[in-house]
Amino acid sequence: MNTPTIDVRSANAQHMYHPMVDPKVAQQHPPLIMERGEGVHVFDIDGKRYLDTVASLWNVNVGHNRREVIDAITAQLGKLAYYSTFHNTSNPPAIELSARLTAMFAPEKMSKVLFSSGGSDAVETSLKLARQYWKLEGQAERVKFLSLKGGYHGVHFGGASLNGSPAFRTAYEPLMPGCFQIESPYLYRNLWNESDPARLASLCAAELESAILYQGPNTIAAFVAEPVQGAGGVIVPHESYWPQVRAVLDKYGILLISDEIVTGFGRIGAMCGARAWGVAPDIMAMAKGINSGYVPLGATLINERVASAWERPGVPAALMHGYTYSGHALACAAANANLAIVERENLPERSLDTGHYLLERLHELMRYPHVGDVRGKGLMAAVELVVSRESREMLMAYSPYAQALMAAARQEGAIIRVQGNRLILSPPLVFTYDHVDEAMHILHRAFAVAENL
Template identity: 50%
Template sequence: MRDANFLIENNARHFWHPMAHPAEMQKNPPKVITAAEGVELTDVQGQRVLDAVGGLWNVNLGYSCQPVKDAIRDQLEQLPYYSAFRGTSTGPAIELSYELREWFAPDGLTRAFFTSGGSDSVETALRLARQYHKIRGERDRTKFIGIKKGYHGTHFGGASVNGNANFRRNYEPLLPGVYHIPAPWPYRNPFGETDPARLAQLCAAMLEDEIKFQSPDTVAAFIMEPILGAGGVIPPHESFMPLVREICDRHGVLLIADEVITAFGRTGAWTGSRLWGVKPDMMTTAKAITNGYYPFGAVMLGEKVVEVFESNEDSFGNIGHGYTYSAHPVGAAAALAALAETKRLDVARNAAVRGDELMDGCLALQKKHDMVGDVRGKGLMTCLELVSDRTNKTPLSKDAIARMFEGTYEAGVMVRISGNNVILSPPLVLTSDDVTRIVEALDAGLQVAAF
């Protein structure tokens, strides 16, 4: 790698960063990360900081997971690549499909379709949902319903079911036949409802009303994150997803659980759906499936969907969809190793315990700093929403938020800023001391933002 001076001089000059304005990146170059170990990052200037972002929700096992590194190296030596298109398969893909069947059996999911990541997984689920209904002869079922503030990736299908204008407006018009209901978000919702249980009922009623308005025989699927992630870490009331499951069943609509973030322990349960006691028809996964060390994902399919496809005898059952890197043997080997470590370390249990500690620390910050308008989360998914006026919930200014980010970083912790939200998604191998370090750095950042 080139020296530090070269990296600093050329930072953000020759490539455009995802989710960023190119001009802004050139004006205010991003942090250059050059190394990582455990739960810490090292930047180009040699500063070490705790990664409270966990890469991008995905480095659950930290940056020193040797079994995953070894699995990648060994597979590269044996079989670095081969296609999984019709006619060929590989050992790691077969073994991983078996392992995932065992892993997701409590969720009622028994088949896997492999992808290159989360956006690919969402696109796959949407396409298979439409195909499912076509096989069954209900070929008008093409519409999708999502949740406002929901996030489902950046492909055209995923962007269409996204419920945040930041990921939609610059690319519209998007996929037709996509509709959204309000998020079950007590802090901000169109009903002015602060009771989470009542709000869950209101939002579920909106789903049923939208299905009826569109006509049930035109709706293919409802897609939701069991806990909304990029939209600001919004955990619904425990009754919401079960209500959604009942409504979808009543109207023949598939339920797609987008668990690209929530699968594999981040919520304190092995899946977000399991947290709420719901079995979806499809589940999208990626991110932590390889601990972020290799681009990989999987769509898991329930028996209702599986039976329709596998009993079909005409061309409507043919899956005319896939990616060059679907079931990549190196990615599959990495996933097998990551899942083994995920189980061995019981990271879901640690996420639940450390998540409670982090929540307590953030609630203490809310009492200390008026600019912390709301604190919410589940497991190691936590959000501080920053406001300049608690009564009116006015978002904190961009300049103040930028100062908060820099102050927190200088205090030794990397956080993620999304609008006026400070999002925390640290590795699931976090310790109590790490939690203390995060809270203390946030405290320092909030003090900087106040001036």
Template identity: 40%
Template sequence: MNTSTLITPPALVRRAEQQDTQAIQALDSAHFIHPFTDHGDLATRGARVITRAENIYVWDSEGKKILDAMSGLWCVNAGYGRRELAQAAYDQMMTLPYYNSFFQTTNVPAVQLATKLASLAPKVGDRSFEHVFFSSSGSESNDTNVRMARRYWDLMGQPERKVIISRHNAYHGSTMAGASLGGMSGMHAQGDLPIPNITHIEQPYHFENGLPGESEADFGLRAARWLEEKILAIGPDKVAAFIAEPVQGAGGVIIPPATYWPEIQRIVDQYGILLICDEVICAFGRLGHWFAYEKFGIKPDLVTFAKGVTSGYIPLGGVMVGNRVAQVLIDKGGEFNHGYTYSGHPVACAVALANLEIMEREGLPQRVRDDIGPYLAKRFAELNDHPLVGVAETCGFVAGLVLVKDKATRQVFDPDLAVGMMCRAHCFKNGLIMRAVGDRMIIAPPLVMTHEQIDEMMALIRLCLDATLAQLRSLGHVA
């Protein structure tokens, strides 16, 4: 793999080293409201100040080097320090920094990117994707899905089909519709969510929801049939769509059994409802394919994307609109009264094109599928022998493990102990970014990782698990 373009420019390094941590923290506390943050707690701790990045590492304002096993926020697929992406943004800014896509107007990068994405999206069965709607984030894209799905059924003469079914513990964004589609109870507790005509079924999480002695295969079928039960309870003539992530990301890397998606597909086909595949995390090589629906044999009607399309270098999201929906919107719909100021932003689209070119040139999806994904699976499975690990599992280049009090019985810790946050603190202390979702510890590293870097990461993970175990023993919480 060519790594010559992963060098941080010297000027950026100099600027980063000149930061005064305490001064930045004081200004941060005084003026910056962070996402998903307890600001009273943050004020006492002080924000971690990240100043520069290169390849799979970031540095803080104290000069500490940290292995970023979360790709920023699931998005830096091509790694940090890619000069081509900065150059693409600069060149486009000097040519056409912005123009809108309203009023029967377009721009070249948006057209080129829509064409490129259509070429990368594989046809599965009778479903194909020739059209793209652009936004600036996954949240906006899932709001778009709600509008598109309901508009589709209006045009099909079935306006009563408004209900969209999602899953508990799913994440589909932070906007009113996105947060409603998601199944996070903490988000629903604020802002009178979910909005009407959005409902949820249980997630396909065998470790938590499987019955004693129930195989993963049997559980996968039972979990999928929760969708059928919900459709019948609501009335098939009232259900517009089912939305789901191929693998739940923010919910803790919840990997469904192999039997789950084929049964989901049977159900949506039987009742004629739209299938929305949220691939904000899973697309662009993360699971070893350009789009993860191909991996699972899913036949979606709408596919949400964001994050990895630009490797996070600049905000961009969108919806791949399947022909079943697109042709109805185009042929019957007239004006679609929906859109964003930055839909098809020329700079974002130019960066995305450069990013996809890198991923193609270096074969990053194929590397995940054939090389580093299997190697990560092999190394991560070794954690199953750790006293704190109930189960460790991977899918492509995402992975998760469950911290348990008793390995033999899979007894979990009291949630009030916040063992996951305890482990996360040890990770940061030892130069590793690993995310805690309750007591699940998860990773989604950059796709440019080498075998040696995977080994480095795994050594750090084991070190942090050992430190967490030692702390729990000292507190008397484990034997």
């Protein structure tokens, strides 16, 4: 039985802290309490229906309440909810998933998987494996990490130390030493005022090389980046960017860690983001779309080169890292069913196709004076809000405009996210053209309200 609505709302304010918001602000704005989902729609506790244009948190890729995923979880629950994968015990869904993932990412030469409980865990695992790899390789001085300004790599101390936005860093400093951020290929705003995407890609790759030389190539373990920056505002690089980055890293033997937590499993139109850009990373951190959020799960994949360090006979190489819930049977059962859907329904290709249509229609929003830029790849898009198009000054988070936009969209029946000065769209990959039309209809109405404040 449901708790009466009013109790749920006041109990939330009384007892629960929410990530990424000042509790005082959260308490002034009672949350939208979701009760039920169906495909690309969710329903709140009052029964109001919303189009989920953000797949909750970029993750419910196959949509809400998919029968196949639920059946896989409940079937597993009826057999064994959980058994540890520490040392030499295991469970069938985790084994099946590790085989599925290495097959899926065979083109990237991924050869081993270490499971965890979410994206931040998967990043942390990636960093620790990179450090251990270099120690096993006899290059113990390779301990530093380079990442991008604007990048987001989760909330653990390792990932937070890579994060390229003060908002995620300042409250928790001092962070991990040896982590340095360089310029990202952000066309709309960059240090050089460069408006040609190919030239910007080359400038950024050159900056990577100069940062490597400045730090000393033999002190750097890995470069970590998202194929398209997500939380940083959907920063879509030019197609030449990643191949140039890979070439620079190869020149100095540095590992490439691709944070695929948002881009993995189809979001930008390929099974992983790195593949969309034609490069193969050494390590991939994955979560979110791995099982569309049905049960928390993260996975770190390493390629043959990295794995080989652990395989050398006679070299002690214990992995002194892992989580109680590494390879959780329910989470892995959900992932196996989820990935079967991703493959059968060709969600990477659909994401590319629907994404083209979404981007084309989003450009209509340029008719509103506070829209400065529209960009995206696959089903990952951002609309950048500005005070004026001429000055490009950012419209800040919590501005009345942004608040009005979100409130009006909600009123009209869509969940949208305005993060900083960017309206982010990251719908389930099962979004159709009709859903795009539904979203656009609501967005036009919401922008009309915000413009008339």
